[in-house]
Amino acid sequence: MERANPFAIDYRREVRAGLRDIAPIVVAAVPISLLFGAVAAAKGLTPLEVTVMSALVFAGGAQFAAIETWIHPAPILTLAFATLLINARHVLMGASLSPKVRMSRIQKFLSFFFLTDEAWALSERRALERPVTGAYWTAMGVVLWANWTLFSGLGAILGSFLGDPERIGADFAFTALFIGLVAGFGRSRVTLVTVAVSAAVAALVHHFIGAPWHVASGALAGIAAAYFAAPKEARP
Amino acid sequence: MSLDMTTLLAIIAMAVVTYFTRIAGLFVADRLVLTGRAKAAFDAIPPAVLVAVIAPTALTTGWAEAIAAGITAVAAFRLPLLGTVAVGVIAVVVLRNLI
Numbered sequence: 001m002e003r004a005n006p007f008a009i010d011y012r013r014e015v016r017a018g019l020r021d022i023a024p025i026v027v028a029a030v031p032i033s034l035l036f037g038a039v040a041a042a043k044g045l046t047p048l049e050v051t052v053m054s055a056l057v058f059a060g061g062a063q064f065a066a067i068e069t070w071i072h073p074a075p076i077l078t079l080a081f082a083t084l085l086i087n088a089r090h091v092l093m094g095a096s097l098s099p100k101v102r103m104s105r106i107q108k109f110l111s112f113f114f115l116t117d118e119a120w121a122l123s124e125r126r127a128l129e130r131p132v133t134g135a136y137w138t139a140m141g142v143v144l145w146a147n148w149t150l151f152s153g154l155g156a157i158l159g160s161f162l163g164d165p166e167r168i169g170a171d172f173a174f175t176a177l178f179i180g181l182v183a184g185f186g187r188s189r190v191t192l193v194t195v196a197v198s199a200a201v202a203a204l205v206h207h208f209i210g211a212p213w214h215v216a217s218g219a220l221a222g223i224a225a226a227y228f229a230a231p232k233e234a235r236p
Numbered sequence: 237m238s239l240d241m242t243t244l245l246a247i248i249a250m251a252v253v254t255y256f257t258r259i260a261g262l263f264v265a266d267r268l269v270l271t272g273r274a275k276a277a278f279d280a281i282p283p284a285v286l287v288a289v290i291a292p293t294a295l296t297t298g299w300a301e302a303i304a305a306g307i308t309a310v311a312a313f314r315l316p317l318l319g320t321v322a323v324g325v326i327a328v329v330v331l332r333n334l335i
C-alpha cells in the first residue's frame with residue numbers, strides 16, 4: 001500500500017484537486033469578504049485592523065458576529081467568549097477529520113489553522129473515496145485564507161469611500177447572510193426550537209438589558225432548548 | 237492606517253481562541269463520542285449563536301427589517317448563500333422605501 005514517497009509523487013495532482021474543489025467557494029467568498037471589510041470599516045476599524053483580523057482569526061462566522069456587536073473600546077473577554085461559542089463546532093469537525101488526513105502530528109497542528117466549514121466539508125467528502133493528503137488540504141486552506149484576507153482588507157478600503165452602508169441595505173447583508181447560514185443546518189424539529197428560543201431570548205435581552213449580552217444569553221437559551229427538545233435516547 | 241491597542245488585543249484573543257478550537261479536535265479524536273441530548277445541544281451551537289447575533293436587527297428594529305428577514309428565510313431554503321443575501325438586501329431596501 002505504502003509507496004516510497006507517495007506525498008512527492010501525488011503532490012501536484014493533489015494540489016490541483018484541492019484548487020479545483022475550492023474554486024467555486026473562493027468565487028462566492030469574494031463579495032462576502034468585501035462586505036465584511038466594508039461593514040467593519042463602517043464600525044470604525046481601519047483597513048489594517050480588518051486585514052490583521054482576517055489573517056489571524058480566519059473565521060467568517062465569528063468575525064461577522066464580532067463586527068455586528070463591535071463597540072469601542074473592544075470588549076476583549078466578551079468577544080473571546082462569543083468567538084469560542086461560535087467556533088466550538090471546530091472541535092467536533094477536527095476530531096472527525098483528523099483520522100482521515102495523511103499527515104504527521106506536527107503537520108496537523110500547523111495545517112489545522114486552515115480548518116473552515118467549507119474545506120472541512122470538501123475533505124470529508126473526499127475522504128469517502130481516498131485519504132486526504134496534506135497537499136490537498138493545505139492548497140485549499142491557503143487559497144481560502146489569502147482570498148479572505150485580501151478581499152476583506154480591500155473591502156475596508158473601499159468601504160471608507162462608500163459611506164453609510166445602511167443607504168444601500170448593506171447593513172442588512174449580515175442578517176441575510178446569517179439567515180442563509182442558519183438555513184444550512186436544516187429544518188429538523190430540534191433546530192426550529194433552537195432558532196425560535198434563541199431569537200426570542202436574544203431579542204428580549206437586547207431590548208431590556210442591551211448589547212452585547214443578547215449573544216451569550218440567546219445562544220445558551222437556544223442550546224438548552226435543543227437539549228430538552230431532543231429525544232432522550234440516541235438515534236443511531 | 238493605524239492599529240488600536242485594545243482592538244489588536246481583541247483580535248489576538250479571538251485568534252487564539254479560534255486556533256484552540258481548530259486543534260482541540262486533534263486531542264479528542266476517537267475519544268469524543270457525544271450521543272443523544274448532549275449531541276443535540278452541541279449540534280445546536282452554530283444556529284443558536286448565529287440567530288442570537290441577528291435577532292435584535294431582524295426582530296426589533298422595525299417592520300421593514302422583520303418582513304425582510306422573513307422573506308430572506310424563505311429564500312434561504314431555495315437559493316445558494318449569495319442569492320439569499322441578494323434577496324435580503326433588495327427586500328430591505330424596497331421595504332424601507334415603502335414603509
